[in-house]
Amino acid sequence: MTALIIDILLWGSLAGVSIIAWRQDKTVLTSALRNGGMDFIGIVPRIALGVIGSGFIAAIIPSEVIVGGLGPDTGWLGVATAVVAGAATPGGPVVGFSIGAVALKSGGGTPQVVAYVVAWALFAFQRVILWEIPFMPARFVWFRCAVSVPFPFLAAALVMLIGKP
Structure with a gap:
């Protein structure tokens, strides 16, 4: 609806x-x-x-791998893993959101997948290097990234407090 x-x-x-x-x-x-x-x-x-x-x-990545790294029982280590994976994921929304959807379907925990998507949106390394730094001062970009570090963790914490949607 x-x-x-x-x-x-x-x-x-x-x-x-x-x-x-x-x-x-x-x-x-x-x-x-x-x-x-x-x-x-x-x-x-x-x-x-x-x-x-x-x-x-x-189909290629076994669900055990996703559940082992980003599963609901991985806690804060899984959230940290998701943040690193999100920042390292190249590509645009089609790639980032597709991987997030696959992780959810394969048994990934909601807080972990939320942290992945937020980290991908904020820190995608390739976007920072190829787009942000050429257009803005590098010092500003690194400052933006540094002050944004808590947000994926805060988003995951809110999901943990609120519960599964």
Whole structure:
């Protein structure tokens, strides 16, 4: 039901923005549709590869490995392992979220997977090296990473307090 509500809100927002663009100038709407369509065509294969790749990851990595490293009984050591794994995971959202989904399906603990996803979002090493440091001063980037270290652990602690969703 939640997914349906989100879909309705997204399509409604798209319709609203389309009407605004059409009222301003019809060429704005056609240009936006053309650019959006090209982006859509470019991203669909990546999403498909990510979803299929996550299926391969789930089939290749035995669930015992995931449960042993990120299982619900691994506690804070599993959270720390998840933080390191999240920071070391290359790639964009298709990769990071797919691996998180595979970990959950394979028996990974919720706090550990939350820590993995938060660490991936905050610290993905390849993103820091390839994107952040070239655009921002390195000292600032390292400072941002240092002050962000507690967040995956805090997120895992909150999940432990709240319980499994």
